[in-house]
Amino acid sequence: MMKKAQFFSILLLVIFSFFSLISCNSTSITGPNLINFTPTPSTLPIPSHTNTPLPTPTSTPDYSNLKVLLFISGTLGDHSYFDLFTKGIQLAQQEYRFSLQTVESGWGAINYVGSFTETLANGTYDIVVAFGDAMRWSVETEAAKYPGTKFILLDGKVNSGLKNIFSGPVNKEKAAYIAGLYAGYMTSNTSLQGINADTKIGAIGISNDFVNNQVLMSFRNGAIDAGLKIKDVMIENVDALQKIKDSKRIATQMYLNGADIIFLFSDLADYGGAQAAFELGHYVIGMGKDYAGTLSYSNSQLTNNVLTSAVIKPDLIAYDAITKALDKTLPFGSMISYGINGGFVGLVKNENFEQLSPPDLKEKITLAEQELSKPKILFVMNNSWEDDLFSDFMRSNYEQAANNSNLQYSILQLDEINSDLESKWESVFVYNTFDVLITSGEEAVEHVTYYAQLFPNHKFILIGGKVDFFSNYLPNVYSASFRTNEAFYLAGMYASLMTKTSTISMINPDAIIGVVAGVDDKPYLDNRIKAFKQGATDAGLDANSILVNYSGGFFENQNAATAAGNIYNQKADMILNLSGPAGGGIIQSAQEEGFYMIEYTSGGNPAEINSNPDEAPFILTSVFENREKVMMDILTKIEKGEMIYGQLETLGLSTGMIGIDKSGNFERLTPESIKTEIENTEKKIIDHEIFILPEYIPGLYF
Known part of the structure; x- marks a missing residue:
């Protein structure tokens, strides 16, 4: 018996090897005790849920030697998530003719973690594609082992920063928001049978699931923007076991409480919500997949109760990612979100949507999607x-x-x-x-x-x-x-040079300057005072000739006036304002005493800010951060799609975003020799010839 068993085992192995050799270079491997199912574009029965057709394969360079691993952390045959991702990869294979190996691990971490590790250990691949945030840890771990292999994780995010990983999370929230907007408007359409006059809707998710909760909140926010109140959007969760009977019970109760549309995002338990809608004559909206299309394979009578679905489009996402990887335009080492732009998520405009939705509602949804x-x-x-x-x-x-x-x-x-x-x-x-x-x-x-x-x-x-x-x-x-300390240093140097120039009106011969700050317990302020002092002492002023006082807050003008008066009474002739709006008290004191103030603003053009004709004569110059210009530059880049994330940019004197104002009194009163000294110092700062105290960083105090 043993010899016969060995014979038949060898025979089966030979037959399997033979058919593997004569097949195309797309293979499928399953985990232990799993049925081998490999869908192909010509035979795979996948619901058509996308308004954006996949590209038609075209002639491209030969990639037959490039090996791609498509790893399914579950099984195929669901007519939805994994099947659609696979469809996109397979269409790309038709176009690029790379070698594709598909591995189905079986459901659960106990299967996919070990299977992923074992598959990579036993094969050599150029590109590995996986799906879902649950695969994040495995992708990070294995990518570190195989730096020469490119890893693509779709519908998931990787935080490792490894240069051989691209992750493409999917913005489900926007799709859910559109669904909420649609439900919020649709629940008022009482001309449709099954819609009552209560204007209430519901949503069912999965408990203790962060992403799930955010999707439900986005749905609710869309409904609120359509005019519903928070209390009109009932939200409940099934537990992690996703029992159909629990979803049906919750949905039934929601319908009895006045809801007529329920948003389903409870995975396997969605079926219970659809059953309740069918039995009570109301409606559901699917999430993540074309739920009507999915139900058509299991219970077609339920499809009439599915108004629409907020879907992600895995086939488009997968095709986009793998083709860009082959064209060397996919930015490995980074993360890019797939959303409404490009048609990767959206609302299904299927037969039910077209027949049941009023024309004005369709128009509202179209406009909302555009916005x-x-x-x-x-x-x-x-x-x-x-x-x-x-x-x-x-x-x-x-x-x-x-x-x-x-x-x-x-x-x-x-x-x-x-x-x-x-x-x-x-x-x-x-x-x-x-x-x-x-x-x-x-x-x-x-x-x-x-x-x-x-x-x-x-x-x-x-x-x-x-x-x-x-x-x-x-x-x-x-x-x-x-790098505002560069400007404070420059202001300190300028104040030091000016206070020693007693030929200028309202400057006395005592060479004393001051600072009035809001409070004395803010390291950020103390840091700026030190930078100001550094500039002043580098220009030859004695440290004891730089007086500091505090107004006790940022809005107490009278306190700031008193603090400034104390400094002016000690023969200072100019004061730096670090007390914010309370600086109105400093300018008041400067007017009364006949001295100057140096302003600090984080607004726009300091010349415009300091244009008050009563105050301008007493403002010698201003330290400025032109945040308005920074914001305009940023928003322009966002609008043009040119904003680059993942970076820290430091804006110093060289950018023109910070500095000291050279209009007004600076231009009119400053001697040419001091202007030249300031210009030379600016150049030295920009060329890093002067070390200036760094800006304050919480936890690292200077």
Whole structure:
């Protein structure tokens, strides 16, 4: 018996090897005890859910020696997620004729983790393609072992920064938002049988799933923007086991409570929601897949109750990624989100949608999709001390820059200083729909770093703060830091040179200058005072001749006037304002005492800001950060699609974004010799010939 068994085993092996050799160079390998199913473009029964057809294969160079591994962390045959990804890869194979090997691991980490490791250990591949965020750890681990192999993870994000990985997360939130907008409008269409007068809808997700929760929140936000109230959008979750009976029970209760449309994002449990809609005569909206198309293979009678679906289009995504990889245009080492632009996500315009949706609703959805294809900006006022100091300037900068662009924007002021800032930051992502978040200040660094990793589909821009790109992989973050200490150094040098020039009106012979700051417990302020002092002492002024006083806050004009008066009474003839809006008290004191002030502004053109005819004669110059210009440059790049993320840019004197104002009194009163000295010093700073105290960084104090 043993010999016969060995004989038949060898015979089967020979037959299998023979058919493998005569087949095309696309192969499929399954995990243990799995049925071998390899769909092909000609036989695969996949629902047609996309309005954007896949490209027609064309003649291309020969890639027959290039080996691609398509790793399925489950099994094929679902007529949806993995099958559609496979369809896109296979169409690319028809066009590029590379060698394709498909591996199905079976469901669950216990299968796909080991299978992925074993497959790579036993084969040599040029490109490896995998799908889903669950594969992130495996892709990161194996990519580090095989630096010569390119890894593509789609519908997932990788935070390792390895140069041989490309990850393409999918922006499901925008698709869900459109679905919520549609449901919010559709629930008022009482002329349609199954729609009642209660204007209530529902959504069913999976508990303890972060991504799932964000999708549900986006759906709700869309419904609210359509006119519904929060209480009119019922949201509940099934547990991780995704039991169909639980989804059916929840959906039934929602319908009995007045809902007529339910958004389904509970994976396998979606079927229960569809059953409840069919039995009670109401509707559902699918998520992630063309749910009507999927149901047509299992229970076609349920399809009439599916109004539409918010879908991702795996076939288009997979085709886009693999063809760009072959054309060497896929940016490995980075992460790019797939969204509405390019048609990678959207609402299915199937037969039900076309027949049941009123014409005006179709038009609203089309317009909404067009608007969503444009980046939406959310400016967040972070309540950092710097925002308090320059809140009016920052809001003005945001509005001025945004109004000069064609971008949608909104400004969100986080609540009062004493409120729970952490919970306020969390609420930003729950209650707002946006593509790019822009905020400012070093105090926002921690929040930007944290949330940028949680939300890879969003872009983050931090102005006036330094994000640590060495310790964190943040391809969706741009950080612009001002080297303002260069300007403070220059202002200190200028003040030192001017106070020793007693031939100028309102400058006395005592060579004393001062600083009035808002508070004495802000390292950021102390750092700027030191840079100002460094410039003054380098120009020959004794450190004891630089007086510092505090106003006790940023809005107390009278306190600032008193603090400035004390300094002027000690024979100072010019004071640097570091007390923000309270600087109005300093200028008042300067007018009364007959001396000068050096202003500090983070607004736009300092000449315009200092144009008050009553105050201008007493402002010798200004230290400026032209954040308005920075914002306009950033928004222009966003609008043109030229914004580069994943970098820290430092803006110093050489960029013209910071400096000291050379108009007004500077131009009129400054001796030519001092102007020349300032110009020469600027050149030395730009050429790094002068070491200036670095800007303050939280946790690293100078």
